[in-house]
Amino acid sequence: MPLDRCLRQEILFARERVYRFGQATPLERLILPDPGPEIWVKREDLSAVKSYKWRGACNRMAVLTRAETERGVVTASAGNHAQGVALAARALGIRARIYMPRSTPRVKQAAVLHHGGEFVEIYLSGDSYDEAVHAARKDESETGAVYVHAYDDLQVMAGQGTLADEIVLSGHGPFDAAYLQIGGGGLAAGVSTWLKTYWPDIEIIGVESVGQASMKAALTAGEAVTLEQLDLFCDGTAVRKAGDLPFQICRDTLSRVETVTNREVSQAMRTLWEGLRCIAEPAGAMGLAAVLKNRADLLDKRVLVVLCGANIDFLQLGVIAQSVGWTDQSSRTLRVRIPERPGTMLELLDSCFAGINIADFQYGKSSDLDAWPVFTLTADDPATLAALPAKLDAGGFLWEDLTDAVDVMFRAIPLRGDLLHHPAFLRLDFHERAGALHDFLDHHIRGNASICYFNYRQSGERIGRALIGLDFTSPAARDMLMRSIPSHGDGYRLCEPLDDATRRRLTGG
Numbered sequence: 068m069p070l071d072r073c074l075r076q077e078i079l080f081a082r083e084r085v086y087r088f089g090q091a092t093p094l095e096r097l098i099l100p101d102p103g104p105e106i107w108v109k110r111e112d113l114s115a116v117k118s119y120k121w122r123g124a125c126n127r128m129a130v131l132t133r134a135e136t137e138r139g140v141v142t143a144s145a146g147n148h149a150q151g152v153a154l155a156a157r158a159l160g161i162r163a164r165i166y167m168p169r170s171t172p173r174v175k176q177a178a179v180l181h182h183g184g185e186f187v188e189i190y191l192s193g194d195s196y197d198e199a200v201h202a203a204r205k206d207e208s209e210t211g212a213v214y215v216h217a218y219d220d221l222q223v224m225a226g227q228g229t230l231a232d233e234i235v236l237s238g239h240g241p242f243d244a245a246y247l248q249i250g251g252g253g254l255a256a257g258v259s260t261w262l263k264t265y266w267p268d269i270e271i272i273g274v275e276s277v278g279q280a281s282m283k284a285a286l287t288a289g290e291a292v293t294l295e296q297l298d299l300f301c302d303g304t305a306v307r308k309a310g311d312l313p314f315q316i317c318r319d320t321l322s323r324v325e326t327v328t329n330r331e332v333s334q335a336m337r338t339l340w341e342g343l344r345c346i347a348e349p350a351g352a353m354g355l356a357a358v359l360k361n362r363a364d365l366l367d368k369r370v371l372v373v374l375c376g377a378n379i380d381f382l383q384l385g386v387i388a389q390s391v392g393w394t395d396q397s398s399r400t401l402r403v404r405i406p407e408r409p410g411t412m413l414e415l416l417d418s419c420f421a422g423i424n425i426a427d428f429q430y431g432k433s434s435d436l437d438a439w440p441v442f443t444l445t446a447d448d449p450a451t452l453a454a455l456p457a458k459l460d461a462g463g464f465l466w467e468d469l470t471d472a473v474d475v476m477f478r479a480i481p482l483r484g485d486l487l488h489h490p491a492f493l494r495l496d497f498h499e500r501a502g503a504l505h506d507f508l509d510h511h512i513r514g515n516a517s518i519c520y521f522n523y524r525q526s527g528e529r530i531g532r533a534l535i536g537l538d539f540t541s542p543a544a545r546d547m548l549m550r551s552i553p554s555h556g557d558g559y560r561l562c563e564p565l566d567d568a569t570r571r572r573l574t575g576g
Contacts, residue, residue: 070316081222081225081226085121089115094107094233106371109234110343115182116153116178117376118150118376119375124151124215125154127216129159130222131161146167147378149175156186163183163187164206167190167192169192170194171302197307228257240266243365246355248274248351249274251309254373255316272323274325276328277328279301303349327360336387348378350375351375398444399470400441400443404466407436419459425504431481431482480522489542489544490520490570493537495507495561500558516537516538520535520573521533
């Protein structure tokens with residue numbers, strides 16, 4: 068029997084098995100603030116293991132023979148498939164050994180132990196999924212345990228296909244297009260097969276990260292190939308080689324494979340949070356990232372995406388929130404040269420940057436002649452940012468684009484203490500509203516001191532926090548200004564001054 072017919076038949080059988088282990092998940096409408104496609108999100112993040120992976124793992128383990136269950140199972144996983152195996156192991160009373168990369172987020176390791184209890188053992192092996200697979204396969208050959216593959220298995224693909232069955236039965240279809248993320252390809256194979264069965268005209272688009280495009284490489288080569296390099300940002304789909312069985316299915320069911328960047332994935336995570344108040348892991352937002360990337364072309368289309376998982380390490384959330392930017396607005400990071408004299412920074416803000424939001428401000432004095440502050444700027448209208456270079460050129464400012472620059476990302480702010488005369492540093496809290504920070508600088512600093520250091524990043528709180536360095540011509544001028552600035556004012560509050568040790572570390576003195 069052809070593979071696609073076998074898969075359709077096994078999805079029907081899986082209907083009876085998988086719901087002994089978990090419940091169907093909802094399909095929800097995601098409303099975008101501006102015109103775009105009608106987007107429906109399959110909420111696999113609401114399953115017992117916060118991922119769709121329970122479906123395939125449970126379906127595969129439910130068909131083990133008595134002899135196979137006595138031998139136990141072994142698997143390799145980046146985290147989500149492991150939780151599905153653990154859930155099934157406990158429910159069926161089967162011993163399972165699970166190999167995971169040493170870099171697996173702790174939240175996924177803890178979840179495996181939570182779902183599997185005494186029936187599972189975790190072994191951390193290697194730095195990648197492929198190395199964990201090698202260790203698990205060695206265990207299989209030495210112990211005779213049954214290997215439960217994360218994606219390259221007919222029963223696993225069939226189990227994943229049950230989520231498509233729920234979509235068909237939801238009554239919200241048919242859809243014009245479905246954007247399905249791909250790691251090994253099990254999800255895309257199972258879901259695309261079932262959707263195409265009932266809605267033959269639906270367009271199925273595979274979605275991969277730019278640094279993980281193993282299925283795209285396989286479709287180009289005509290066979291599964293191994294990637295030399297692998298980006299691990301979307302760890303749930305970080306697979307060097309697409310599965311052989313999923314490849315055979317996907318080459319017939321997918322219209323194409325599109326790639327998305329980590330930044331686009333991060334923005335999609337933000338959109339899911341703001342639209343549905345749900346937190347996706349990076350791999351879980353890949354489908355939506357592709358939809359947002361093609362938003363204009365999908366206007367008035369009915370589009371389906373799968374939020375395939377929400378198992379993200381809490382610490383990663385902060386990093387992603389910072390990297391994606393501060394709003395849904397367009398953003399751009401520029402380094403601008405201004406003369407190193409009092410008042411020129413504010414002149415730049417008042418002229419070229421008037422009406423533009425400053426989301427990040429990094430500067431440290433490194434020359435007596437010129438200052439090169441770095442600004443990350445946002446605007447509602449992309450045309451506003453597009454026009455900024457011409458305004459800078461007309462104002463006689465040299466500038467360079469540092470969007471996504473590594474030193475800016477890591478906040479490597481230089482400051483030469485030997486160029487300072489009589490510095491002082493202010494810790495300032497101010498209300499995050501237009502003009503609050505500018506008004507403080509204009510009313511209290513302009514003409515009284517030179518700015519030698521500035522470290523501010525918009526965090527999304529109602530209060531902004533900045534560390535500002537000022538340099539004075541004399542200790543008397545410094546002391547006079549420091550005494551004259553009220554501790555509280557319109558829209559701001561001065562925090563406790565920096566201690567001597569902190570000032571010395573900043574200035575190298």
